[in-house]
Amino acid sequence: MAEILDFKRTPEPLWREALGRKLRETREERGDRLVDVAERAGISVQYLSEIERGRKEPSSEMIAAVTGALGVDLADLLIGIAGQVRHHHPARSHFHTSRPTGRPSGPVLMAA
Amino acid sequence: MAEILDFKRTPEPLWREALGRKLRETREERGDRLVDVAERAGISVQYLSEIERGRKEPSSEMIAAVTGALGVDLADLLIGIAGQVRHHHPARSHFHTSRPTGRPSGPVLMAA
DNA sequence: GGGCCGTTCTGCTGGTAGCAGAACGGCCCT
């Protein structure tokens, strides 16, 4: 699926792209080569390359293996990615983009 | 019968599990039903249910569709997930688990 | 009882994750 879309402009970067960018940044900060991380994570080097460039969609187990090989935990990684995404994303987040098709659907819980 | 292989334990929650938890929380805070979000996102109800329970691995496009239907952006979602993961995670950021196989790998670049 | 609603389970199929193997271009050596 998803091949007939000619110009699917993504309003914000896709998850796999932001993830890959951050993984590469982390690896390069450590001074590691692709083969180093790939071996430690137990995956192939060409596949790690594709992950880092956002071309393939890694499973959760893959993400855990790579982050483990990089010595970071999931929470740190997510915060780092969020920072990158925000920066890419000049739109102010405090305009509630909510209510996409306006369906409050009954009892609107008041969230804290 | 699957008791022998209990050593599969993941030290920290998997990405898909943390993601699903946060998506369900966000939906419930909005007071939406599964069918509401699924229709807006253009996916099946059963599948959204599976995503929220962390049983299936959604693609980046799926994540974008669901977050769009929930009216949140990726950065906010990631930060929320990071908070949940951290909470689950009894502060073991002391010892850097880094250097898993201790391989500075030849010419040690000096990272900035 | 029966009907409605929300969630979860049971298949099924097309797509793709993930690998091996190799070739390629760029870069730094000598």
Add this chain to the structure above:
DNA sequence: AGGGCCGTTCTGCTACCAGCAGAACGGCCC
């Protein structure tokens, strides 16, 4: 020039799972 390194990108190939339709389940109201 040649030869290692390093990252990328081809061509496959197989096993697995995303994603769906259909229905069952359990609750609640009639």
